[in-house]
Amino acid sequence: MRRLLLLLLILALCLEGAAGAETLVCDAEAPVHEISQTLYGLFFEDINHAADGGLYAEMLQNRSFENEDLTKPSFYQHLTGWQFNTLAKGDGILSLEQADPLNGNNPHYVRIQSGETGYAFQNLGYSASAFRGGLCVEAGGRYDVSVWLRSPQPGGMVEVGLTTKGGTPLSDTVVFTPGESWTKHTGVLAAASQAEDACLTFTLHGAFTLEADMASLMPEDRVGASWPGGGLRRDLVEALKALHPRFLRFPGGCVAEGSWVWDNLYRWKDTVGSVEQRKENWNTWGYMQSCGIGFYEYFCLCEELGALPLPVVGSGVLCQAREPREAPMDEEALAKWTQDVLDLLEFALGDQQTPWGALRCEMGHPAPFDLRYLAIGNENWGDVYFSRYAKIREAVRTAYPGITCVVACGPVAEGSLFSASRSRILRDFREDLSDEHYYMDCGWFLKNTHRYDQYPRDAKVFLGEYAAHEPAAGGRRPNTLYSALCEAAYLTGIERNSDVVALCCYAPLLDRLGMDQWTPDLIGFNGRQVVLTPNYYIQQMFSLSLGKTLIQSQMTDGDGKEIRDTAAGLYHAASVDGDGRMYVKLVNVSGQEKPVRIQIRGKAPEGEGTVTLLAGEKQAVNSLGGEQAAPETFRVSFAGGEAELLLPGFSAAVLTVE
Ligand code: AHR
Numbered sequence: 001m002r003r004l005l006l007l008l009l010i011l012a013l014c015l016e017g018a019a020g021a022e023t024l025v026c027d028a029e030a031p032v033h034e035i036s037q038t039l040y041g042l043f044f045e046d047i048n049h050a051a052d053g054g055l056y057a058e059m060l061q062n063r064s065f066e067n068e069d070l071t072k073p074s075f076y077q078h079l080t081g082w083q084f085n086t087l088a089k090g091d092g093i094l095s096l097e098q099a100d101p102l103n104g105n106n107p108h109y110v111r112i113q114s115g116e117t118g119y120a121f122q123n124l125g126y127s128a129s130a131f132r133g134g135l136c137v138e139a140g141g142r143y144d145v146s147v148w149l150r151s152p153q154p155g156g157m158v159e160v161g162l163t164t165k166g167g168t169p170l171s172d173t174v175v176f177t178p179g180e181s182w183t184k185h186t187g188v189l190a191a192a193s194q195a196e197d198a199c200l201t202f203t204l205h206g207a208f209t210l211e212a213d214m215a216s217l218m219p220e221d222r223v224g225a226s227w228p229g230g231g232l233r234r235d236l237v238e239a240l241k242a243l244h245p246r247f248l249r250f251p252g253g254c255v256a257e258g259s260w261v262w263d264n265l266y267r268w269k270d271t272v273g274s275v276e277q278r279k280e281n282w283n284t285w286g287y288m289q290s291c292g293i294g295f296y297e298y299f300c301l302c303e304e305l306g307a308l309p310l311p312v313v314g315s316g317v318l319c320q321a322r323e324p325r326e327a328p329m330d331e332e333a334l335a336k337w338t339q340d341v342l343d344l345l346e347f348a349l350g351d352q353q354t355p356w357g358a359l360r361c362e363m364g365h366p367a368p369f370d371l372r373y374l375a376i377g378n379e380n381w382g383d384v385y386f387s388r389y390a391k392i393r394e395a396v397r398t399a400y401p402g403i404t405c406v407v408a409c410g411p412v413a414e415g416s417l418f419s420a421s422r423s424r425i426l427r428d429f430r431e432d433l434s435d436e437h438y439y440m441d442c443g444w445f446l447k448n449t450h451r452y453d454q455y456p457r458d459a460k461v462f463l464g465e466y467a468a469h470e471p472a473a474g475g476r477r478p479n480t481l482y483s484a485l486c487e488a489a490y491l492t493g494i495e496r497n498s499d500v501v502a503l504c505c506y507a508p509l510l511d512r513l514g515m516d517q518w519t520p521d522l523i524g525f526n527g528r529q530v531v532l533t534p535n536y537y538i539q540q541m542f543s544l545s546l547g548k549t550l551i552q553s554q555m556t557d558g559d560g561k562e563i564r565d566t567a568a569g570l571y572h573a574a575s576v577d578g579d580g581r582m583y584v585k586l587v588n589v590s591g592q593e594k595p596v597r598i599q600i601r602g603k604a605p606e607g608e609g610t611v612t613l614l615a616g617e618k619q620a621v622n623s624l625g626g627e628q629a630a631p632e633t634f635r636v637s638f639a640g641g642e643a644e645l646l647l648p649g650f651s652a653a654v655l656t657v658e
Pocket residue numbers: 045047252253254255378379411437465507508518
């Protein structure tokens with residue numbers, strides 16, 4: 001409010017009060033270049049439980065008893081997320097079985113031989129603690145529940161409902177009567193009260209043998225309930241949609257490459273078809289991926305968001321940063337993998353007459369997906385990578401000439417590894433998008449806003465992962481307002497170079513708070529709340545004001561001398577779209593308030609413009625407890641093509657003028 005009042009002091013007609021103010025001249029009739037219309041997008045990777053335990057609407061953890069740490073397998077891993085023989089419900093014998101499973105991709109299930117007094121077991125959801133349940137349910141909320149059951153000696157019943165860990169009911173219950181063969185049982189539970197520590201409780205009535213697999217609990221209100229994977233959490237989809245992303249890069253990151261061993265490679269074919277048939281995989285980030293969000297769901301999500309899909313496939317080299325235990329693919333393995341990649345393109349683009357196109361139709365999407373990009377590799381480098389990249393790329397370009405390939409430029413922003421990758425790409429793969437990744441400190445971002453000024457204009461860049469990192473405190477690198485402003489300052493440089501930088505996306509995207517492996521992240525969440533960071537708001541402000549053409553803009557001081565951004569702490573970019581709208585972006589990374597006189601030349605506006613402003617304390621953060629930095633919007637008056645903005649210290653503003 002204090003800031004708003006300050007800003008209401010915008011002295012549009014009091015220019016005399018602005019002696020010594022910086023002046024930003026934006027010339028609507030001086031176009032510089034076209035701005036890439038795909039500039040702002042998203043990078044989604046299942047890190048920090050972004051998919052399982054996050055965007056995926058499945059509320060149960062380890063629903064299919066397949067959980068197994070590839071690096072140190074053990075029996076107990078298969079029971080992760082579950083508690084057996086709870087609620088003092090009599091006796092029973094639990095075993096983990098593999099004989100005659102649901103299908104070969106889903107080999108484990110549990111068998112319970114219950115005694116006369118019954119037996120109960122529970123799924124705790126994504127609880128950060130072993131001592132409590134972790135399902136968030138809302139009073140009045142309705143939840144789709146399902147489970148595959150079999151009973152070699154039928155005659156018993158299973159009652160399923162939401163309860164506390166101690167067994168206090170939180171919903172009504174449904175009763176399933178298992179038969180002799182695997183059958184999917186479904187029902188709907190209505191929650192009577194709100195809870196953040198609920199469990200899904202299965203209570204066996206009578207002495208009998210029960211086999212159970214693929215249990216599921218999803219809120220009835222979700223996005224994509226008809227998709228084979230089951231759908232996505234609505235509040236998180238809405239948060240992504242509000243960013244108006246032009247593309248979505250998925251499924252990783254390191255997840256896409258596979259870590260340590262080839263069994264860990266993300267194989268898209270294991271993630272399509274019915275959800276029971278999908279092959280789960282151990283996640284590079286230390287948990288099991290259910291693949292309930294598989295490649296079909298990723299493509300559908302892109303449509304939901306209005307974003308172009310940008311899938312990343314492995315390159316035949318395991319994640320190089322993680323000291324692979326197995327050698328890169330040899331000729332034979334690479335040829336098979338290349339065919340898998342071509343099959344992916346057929347899955348997305350082929351018609352019903354093609355085997356993989358037919359699968360897409362069967363899954364519910366007769367029309368092809370709008371696939372234009374394919375990234376081959378993530379953070380790879382060196383001969384071993386480029387030689388394999390060249391082969392897969394050649395096959396892709398021959399079969400699908402319309403596809404733009406994305407080539408990895410390594411995991412760093414500068415130094416010899418970066419330069420070697422960059423030169424190789426410019427020499428051999430100039431028509432491709434060069435995928436740069438860097439996580440650097442805030443100062444680096446401010447110093448490097450001119451990074452792309454000297455790049456050749458014909459070779460395009462995809463800034464596939466970046467974030468400004470603050471020093472860690474308490475094991476976490478915080479998403480401060482200052483880090484967001486440093487990214488904003490950098491993005492003014494990206495917009496000025498958006499003839500070269502065709503796409504860019506912040507990384508990582510999502511963070512289940514308390515269960516994360518990486519900070520900072522763009523959006524935090526728990527089972528029921530979403531936290532939009534200052535960095536999120538910057539992405540949103542920039543994405544919602546993407547012009548079509550960059551126009552000339554110049555900042556001068558009170559004496560008319562040009563100000564270079566780094567010296568003054570003020571950064572800017574201006575653009576126009578085709579509808580007579582102008583966007584002026586201003587970032588103030590200094591702690592001082594700055595009055596800025598804005599002069600619009602060319603088509604000088606009269607009347608009012610709209611300012612969206614993000615401002616606050618330098619170290620402001622947003623959390624489950626509330627927001628310390630969120631955008632505010634207000635109007636500013638123009639007279640004679642001029643207006644004045646009083647930019648608070650530590651702020652970013654987007655001025656939109658019709
Ligand atoms: O964004 C998190 C990780 O950072 C990605 O998986 C990887 O590409 C990078 O090292």
